[in-house]
Amino acid sequence: MVVSDPNDVEILPVLPLKNTVLFPYLLLPLSVDKPFSVAAVEAALAREDKELVVVAQRNTSAEVVGQSDLYAIGTKAVVKKKVNQEHGGLEVILLGIERSVIIKLEHADSHLQGRVKPLPLPEQKTAEVEALHRELLEMAGSALGMTEPKAFNEISRLLGESKDPFRLVYVLASMFNMELEREQSLLEAETSLDALRLMHSYLSYELQVLELRSKIATEAQTEMSRQQREYLLRQQMRAIQQELGSKNPEEAELELLRERVQQVDLPDEIRKEVEREVSRLDRLPAGAPDYSVTRTYLELLLELPWKVSVEGVIDISRARQVLDEDHYDLKEIKERILEYLGVLKLNPGAKSPILCFVGAPGVGKTSLGQSIARAIGRKFERLSLGGMHDEAELRGHRRTYIGAMPGRIIQAVRRAGVNNPVLMLDEVDKLGHDFRGDPAAALLEILDPEQNRTFRDNYLDLPFDLSRIFFVTTANTLDTIPRPLLDRMEVLHLPGYSDEEKAEIARRYLIPRQLKETGLSESDVSFTREALQSMISRYTREAGVRQLERTIGRVARKIALRHAEGRTEPVEARPEDLLEYLGPQRFMPEQTRQSLPFGVATGLAWTEAGGDVLYIEATLLPGSRGLTLTGQLGDVMQESAKAAQSYIWSHAESLGIDPALFRRHSVHLHVPSGATPKDGPSAGVTMATALASLYSKLPVRVNTAMTGEITLTGLVLPVGGIKEKVLAAHRAHIQRVILPKDNERDLREIPETVSREIQFVFAETIEEVLVAAIPELNGLLAVPRAS
Amino acid sequence: MHNRPRQHSVLFSSFCGDHRQSSWRPAADVYRTRVGWLIKLDVAGVRLEDIRTEIAGSEVRIQGCRRDFQAVEGCRHYSMEISYNRFERFILLPCDLTGAELRVDCFNGILLIELITEGNGRE
Numbered sequence: 001m002v003v004s005d006p007n008d009v010e011i012l013p014v015l016p017l018k019n020t021v022l023f024p025y026l027l028l029p030l031s032v033d034k035p036f037s038v039a040a041v042e043a044a045l046a047r048e049d050k051e052l053v054v055v056a057q058r059n060t061s062a063e064v065v066g067q068s069d070l071y072a073i074g075t076k077a078v079v080k081k082k083v084n085q086e087h088g089g090l091e092v093i094l095l096g097i098e099r100s101v102i103i104k105l106e107h108a109d110s111h112l113q114g115r116v117k118p119l120p121l122p123e124q125k126t127a128e129v130e131a132l133h134r135e136l137l138e139m140a141g142s143a144l145g146m147t148e149p150k151a152f153n154e155i156s157r158l159l160g161e162s163k164d165p166f167r168l169v170y171v172l173a174s175m176f177n178m179e180l181e182r183e184q185s186l187l188e189a190e191t192s193l194d195a196l197r198l199m200h201s202y203l204s205y206e207l208q209v210l211e212l213r214s215k216i217a218t219e220a221q222t223e224m225s226r227q228q229r230e231y232l233l234r235q236q237m238r239a240i241q242q243e244l245g246s247k248n249p250e251e252a253e254l255e256l257l258r259e260r261v262q263q264v265d266l267p268d269e270i271r272k273e274v275e276r277e278v279s280r281l282d283r284l285p286a287g288a289p290d291y292s293v294t295r296t297y298l299e300l301l302l303e304l305p306w307k308v309s310v311e312g313v314i315d316i317s318r319a320r321q322v323l324d325e326d327h328y329d330l331k332e333i334k335e336r337i338l339e340y341l342g343v344l345k346l347n348p349g350a351k352s353p354i355l356c357f358v359g360a361p362g363v364g365k366t367s368l369g370q371s372i373a374r375a376i377g378r379k380f381e382r383l384s385l386g387g388m389h390d391e392a393e394l395r396g397h398r399r400t401y402i403g404a405m406p407g408r409i410i411q412a413v414r415r416a417g418v419n420n421p422v423l424m425l426d427e428v429d430k431l432g433h434d435f436r437g438d439p440a441a442a443l444l445e446i447l448d449p450e451q452n453r454t455f456r457d458n459y460l461d462l463p464f465d466l467s468r469i470f471f472v473t474t475a476n477t478l479d480t481i482p483r484p485l486l487d488r489m490e491v492l493h494l495p496g497y498s499d500e501e502k503a504e505i506a507r508r509y510l511i512p513r514q515l516k517e518t519g520l521s522e523s524d525v526s527f528t529r530e531a532l533q534s535m536i537s538r539y540t541r542e543a544g545v546r547q548l549e550r551t552i553g554r555v556a557r558k559i560a561l562r563h564a565e566g567r568t569e570p571v572e573a574r575p576e577d578l579l580e581y582l583g584p585q586r587f588m589p590e591q592t593r594q595s596l597p598f599g600v601a602t603g604l605a606w607t608e609a610g611g612d613v614l615y616i617e618a619t620l621l622p623g624s625r626g627l628t629l630t631g632q633l634g635d636v637m638q639e640s641a642k643a644a645q646s647y648i649w650s651h652a653e654s655l656g657i658d659p660a661l662f663r664r665h666s667v668h669l670h671v672p673s674g675a676t677p678k679d680g681p682s683a684g685v686t687m688a689t690a691l692a693s694l695y696s697k698l699p700v701r702v703n704t705a706m707t708g709e710i711t712l713t714g715l716v717l718p719v720g721g722i723k724e725k726v727l728a729a730h731r732a733h734i735q736r737v738i739l740p741k742d743n744e745r746d747l748r749e750i751p752e753t754v755s756r757e758i759q760f761v762f763a764e765t766i767e768e769v770l771v772a773a774i775p776e777l778n779g780l781l782a783v784p785r786a787s
Numbered sequence: 788m789h790n791r792p793r794q795h796s797v798l799f800s801s802f803c804g805d806h807r808q809s810s811w812r813p814a815a816d817v818y819r820t821r822v823g824w825l826i827k828l829d830v831a832g833v834r835l836e837d838i839r840t841e842i843a844g845s846e847v848r849i850q851g852c853r854r855d856f857q858a859v860e861g862c863r864h865y866s867m868e869i870s871y872n873r874f875e876r877f878i879l880l881p882c883d884l885t886g887a888e889l890r891v892d893c894f895n896g897i898l899l900i901e902l903i904t905e906g907n908g909r910e
Contacts, residue, residue, distance in 0.1 A: 045864040048854035050871040078810040082867035095810050097872075 012076065013043035013052040014105065014112040015094075016064045021183040022054040022075045023170035024096040024121075033089040036064075039111035041079060041090055050079045053100055053116050056184055064112065067105040073188050076100045076116065096170075099187065121166050124192045132196035133165050139203050140172050146210045147176075165192040169199045176206050250286040254278070257298060265307045273462060274301050297399060300406060300460065305413065309420040309468060310378050314345045319375035326371040327364055328505045332749075333357070333492050337372055344376075351449045352420070354471040356428065356486070358478055359494030362544020365474040366426060368494075373422035378470060381412040386427035391437030394446065396459035406459040409446055409466065420468040428485070429475035440482045447471055447488045496543025496611070498727045498751055502536045503529070510549045517553070518560040525559050527552075527573045534575045537731065538585040543607075543724070555581045595702060599694035601773065602705040603671075603686030604729055604737070605678065606721030611728030613705060614672060616683065618690045620665040631671035634679025641669055643712050644688035647766060648695060651714070655770075655777065657695040667691065682719035684710035685738070688766050689773045698776040705729045706738035706769060714766040718742035723749040730754045738763055738772050809850070811870030813898075815878060823887065823904040824880060831896030832856075832869070840891055840900060842884045847900065850875040 015037055022028045032038050044052035055074030057064060064070060077094040085091055099121060102114040140159060144152050155175075162168050173186050182202050189195035261274055277298050284291045319341050323334045336355070343350050357365040366382070373380035388394070396407035406414070412423055431440045445451045446466060454463035473489060475481060497505065506527075515522060527535075535555075540547040558581045559571050573581070596602070599618040604611060621628075627645055629638050645667065652659045669687060671678060685708040693700045707725050709717040718740040727750070729737050741762040747755060763769045770777050818825040828849060830838065838851035852873045880902075888903040 042863060045855075045867060048856060048871070049852065050855060050867075078870075078872040079867065080810065080870055082864055084865055097810060 008118065009103065010051075010116050011106075011113055012116045013040040013047075013108070014070070014074075014102065014114045015040045015044075015052050015054050015077075016057045016070055016112070017054055018057050018060045019180055021056045021173075021180065021187050022077055022094060022096045023174060023183075023187060024075055024098055025167050025170055026096050026174055027080070028054075028077075028094045028096070030092050030094055031085070031089055032092060036111045038088075038090055039109075040113075041082065041092055043108065043111055043113070044079050045082060051076060051097075052079065052094075053077070053102060053114055054094060054096070055102060056180060060180075067102070070102070070105065071184055071188075073099065073101050073119065073184075075187065076118065122191060124165075126193070129165055129193055129196060132193070132200055133168060136168060136172065136196060136200055136203065139200070139207055140175075143176065143203065143207050143210055146214050165196055169195045172199060172203065176203065178202055178206070253295070254282060257281070257295075257302075260302050264302050266301075267306055270301065270306055270462060274298065277301070293399060293404075297459075300410075300414065301462075303414055303417075304410070304460075304464065305417055305419045306464075308418050310418050314341050314376065316341055316345065322375040323371055326374070327368060328508055329497070329501055330364070330368070330494065333368065333494065336490075336492060337375065341376055351467055352470040354447050354449070354473070354489045356473045356475060356481075356489035356491045357494055358475050358491055360496055360543030361476060362542060362546035363494045363496060364544070365494055366424065369422060369424040369472045369474070372470070372472065376422075376470075379416040379418050379421040380424070381416045381421050382424040382426060383408050383412050384426040385439065385443075386430040387432055388439050389432030389434045389436065391439050391442045392458065394439050394442040396457040398458045399461065404459050407442075407457050409455070410457045410460055410464065413464070413466075413469070419465065420470070422470045422472060425471065425473040427475065428473040429477055429480045440485050443485055444488065447473075447485065495721075495723045495749065496727075497545065498723075498754065499533065499536050499731065500751060500753060502545055502548055503532050505545050506532055506536070506548060506552060510545060510552050511556075514549065514553045514556045518556040520556060520560055520563065523570060524563065524568075525556065525571050525573065527555075528575070530575045531573045531578060534578055534585075535582070538587055539578070539582055541587050551582065593702065596700050598697050598699045599690055601686045601690035601693060601700045602734065603683050604705050604707040604725035606680075606682070606724050607676075611721065611724030611726070613728050613732040613734065616669065616671050616686050616690045618667055618669045618687075618694045620661070620694060621668055622665055624666055626666040628666065628668040629670075630668070631673075632677040633671060634677065636681055637671075637679050637683060640681045640684040640709070641687050644684055644691055644710060647688055647710065647712060647714055648691045652695070655692055655696055657692075661695055667694070680719075681709040681717075682707050682721070684708060685716055685740075685763075685766060685769045689770060692770050692777070693774055696774070696777065698774050700773050701736070701775060703734050704736040704738065704773055705732075705734045706773060708738070708740040708743075708763065708769070710766050716740045716763050716765060716769060722746035726750050726758065727754060730758060735759055736761060736772075738769050740764075809875040810872040811853075811874045812876055813849075813874055815876055817878060817880070820901075821905070824902040826878060826898075826900040826902070828876065828898040828900065829896075830874070830898045833874075833898070835891070835893050838891070838898065840889060842887060842889060842902075844885065845880050845883050847878045847880065847884065847902070848875070849878070849898070849900070 015032075017030075020028075032041055040052060044050055053074050054077045055070045055072075058069055058071060062069060075096040076098040077096050079092055080095050081091075081093040083091040099119040100116045101119050102116055104115040106113050106115070137156075137159060141152075141156050144155055148155060159168060159171065162171065169186055169189075169192075173183050182198075186195055186198055186202075189198055257278055261271070261278060266274060277294055281291065281294050281298065284294065316338060320334070320338055323337065327334070340353050357368060359365055369382065370380050372378075392407070394407045394409055396410060397404035405411070409423075413419065413421070416423075425443075428443070431443070433440060446455060449467055452466035452469075455466045456463055478486060478491065511525075511527060512522065515525060535551050536548060539551050542548070555573055555578075559573075562571070578585075593600075593602075593615065596615075599620075601616050603614050603616050605614050606612075627642060629641055633641070648655065648657070649659075649662050652662065669690070671683070685706050688710055689700055689706060692698075705725075707719055707722075709719055711717065722739065722743050723746065726737060726747075735757070736759045738761040741764045744760075744762050747760065761768075761772045763772065814829040816827040818827070826847060826849075830851065830853065832855075833851055833853045837854065838849065841848050850873070853869075853871045855869075855871050882904065884902060884904065888901075890899075890901040890903070892899045892901070
């Protein structure tokens with residue numbers, strides 16, 4: 001074995017290396033460009049042993065001038081191969097042979113040379129060296145598993161073969177790209193123990209870095225691979241679809257949309273917008289969140305009946321027939337509808353009216369709306385506004401919101417499929433409002449014929465013409481409807497039905513319907529006139545007919561049960577059978593008081609369930625002056641009572657009343673039934689009459705009822721609800737009714753059968769009322785026109 | 788990190804074994820002869836006095852050094868492929884060579900090593 005003598009000092013060419021260290025035993029392919037480096041290689045080649053010394057440069061950017069620019073310890077190397085390159089540089093392969101130290105650096109002609117002494121590597125065989133050696137092998141194995149998984153087996157086998165610790169360290173150092181300083185310090189290690197320890201610390205650091213890197217890479221890759229997988233699957237699906245000759249779903253969908261755009265008849269402005277949206281959709285990727293939003297929007301645009309309308313020939317006589325078929329009576333309303341149809345026949349472009357049906361529950365408001373649609377051959381849509389408190393529900397949300405939808409009006413039009421349906425807005429009096437806005441305000445625009453021609457839904461964001469819609473609204477009361485809204489509507493009152501009307505409605509509509517529901521035929525059951533009357537007056541109390549229908553239904557079910565049990569003989573329901581079917585009577589007929597003490601007068605009241613007879617009672621109390629009012633009276637009624645008292649007081653003398661009574665006594669006025677809240681001015685004349693009777697100690701005539709508002713000067717003003725009040729009086733067998741003179745015209749509404757049995761007294765002043773109600777006052781009061 | 792050549796890229800292909808300080812391995816042919824073994828070693832250009840041969844057990848160890856010489860005065864390398872400097876070659880034979888007779892000769896640049904084991908060594 002040729003081993004250099006440590007004391008041998010040779011003069012060898014010096015090749016400085018940038019950024020790297022050549023270790024003994026290792027090959028280094030190198031490009032040599034710099035003239036002095038080329039010269040150093042040439043000098044080595046000129047030597048018969050081809051040797052030179054390779055040393056790392058301390059400062060990689062600076063030129064090598066003196067010994068301090070190079071590390072002292074380098075590697076003696078043999079040039080194994082040399083190839084000239086085109087541009088004048090060299091490609092050489094160097095093989096490191098021996099660690100060497102440069103004792104002195106000299107400048108030769110064109111290159112550096114140095115006095116070099118070899119640094120032998122002493123062999124050490126201690127347990128620690130062995131342990132470190134094995135540990136390093138293991139670490140290198142796991143590091144290689146991460147960096148070079150393909151060559152892993154071969155490299156680790158070769159590493160395992162090496163028994164020389166230095167060799168292992170040098171090979172590992174060259175495999176893991178380490179910093180120059182670290183490589184140099186490995187080269188400078190004097191003993192194998194030092195070298196192994198250094199390498200161990202470097203490698204464990206490298207291993208940590210590698211582990212971290214692989215973790216990051218794995219995380220990134222998991223994400224990437226999921227996306228790639230999806231992408232790949234999509235591409236495959238596309239390819240399959242193309243192979244099968246079908247387009248991909250988005251394209252097919254777009255094509256379908258385009259076809260529909262061509263087919264649908266749209267106004268120019270809308271078509272422009274639709275085409276703009278379609279081209280926008282075309283550019284959007286199918287996965288984009290905007291894609292489905294735009295598509296849904298387009299579908300709405302295409303489905304809305306921009307130009308579709310029902311244009312039937314209007315047949316007035318048929319319409320009249322339909323209205324009469326569906327509803328009994330309601331003359332005034334039917335007339336109004338027919339009037340409109342007449343106008344529409346002469347002028348098809350006429351604005352649709354906006355009707356508002358007001359009436360008690362169950363009087364047929366909603367079904368009347370359906371009837372109108374049937375009568376004029378239009379589609380019918382209905383939406384309930386009850387409890388709605390968000391303006392956006394009517395007008396829609398802007399499309400920028402997630403889950404935005406068009407408002408209920410536009411949705412109803414879309415459902416109807418035509419732009420001139422009958423649209424019923426139910427319960428317009430029960431609109432709510434809160435911080436989200438006031439739907440009543442939105443209704444102002446919708447129901448204004450001047451504005452709704454260009455109604456803009458927030459979602460649609462395009463003007464839609466609502467002016468051809470026949471709006472019908474319903475309400476139980478006008479009080480809660482905002483004035484501006486009420487102003488836009490044509491109010492039609494649906495009064496309560498009289499008992500006779502109810503009986504007729506029952507016979508025509510309710511009984512057949514209930515029999516059909518229970519599966520009975522008309523030959524199975526019949527209701528006698530008296531039984532029906534009894535059901536109307538003793539088992540129900542309402543303005544409408546819902547309760548009556550339910551009551552009929554109960555009877556029908558009882559009979560159906562009997563039929564199901566096999567007793568199929570026809571049944572005639574008589575009043576005495578009702579106890580069996582319906583239980584005891586719910587309501588007693590209003591008892592007409594046979595005699596009235598002074599201070600009591602008969603009034604007539606209007607309730608949502610129709611009219612009612614009520615007795616106003618007044619009594620004198622000794623003691624302080626004043627007026628006590630009881631019976632759940634509202635403000636208006638209380639004020640009305642005060643006005644009545646003041647009138648009587650101011651006219652005490654002419655009424656023959658001792659004025660001292662007013663000073664010495666207070667009055668308590670009570671209106672039964674005490675639990676029902678009452679309000680309104682129409683009890684004014686009744687209270688005045690009761691007070692006059694009280695102070696004058698003259699009783700009011702039995703069987704005389706009255707209604708009307710009074711003023712402080714004694715005028716009698718007209719009031720509402722005359723029909724219901726008169727019907728109530730009739731039910732209570734009252735024969736005389738005192739009404740304000742101005743209400744005379746309302747008598748037209750009262751059925752003949754009723755008005756024939758009642759004597760009406762029309763009064764303009766309270767004197768006339770008093771004379772009519774308290775006969776004894778006749779002599780006292782000089783009334784010019786007593787009826 | 789650094790854009791520098793990876794040393795191990797050519798490391799394992801040309802250089803193997805646990806030998807120190809040798810730069811190349813000459814190619815060898817091994818023959819079985821009637822009297823023993825003949826080893827041919829491709830060491831062209833190596834002076835005979837630079838070659839050292841020894842037997843250790845069943846191994847023949849040949850070490851030496853090829854020194855370049857200037858064939859023409861003043862010439863320079865244009866390219867270089869021949870390996871110079873120290874070489875070594877250990878050849879393991881399937882018998883104990885202790886006591887074998889060793890003859891070294893050189894013919895046309897091929898080193899001939901004759902090992903005569905007949906009568907001395909055992910196979």
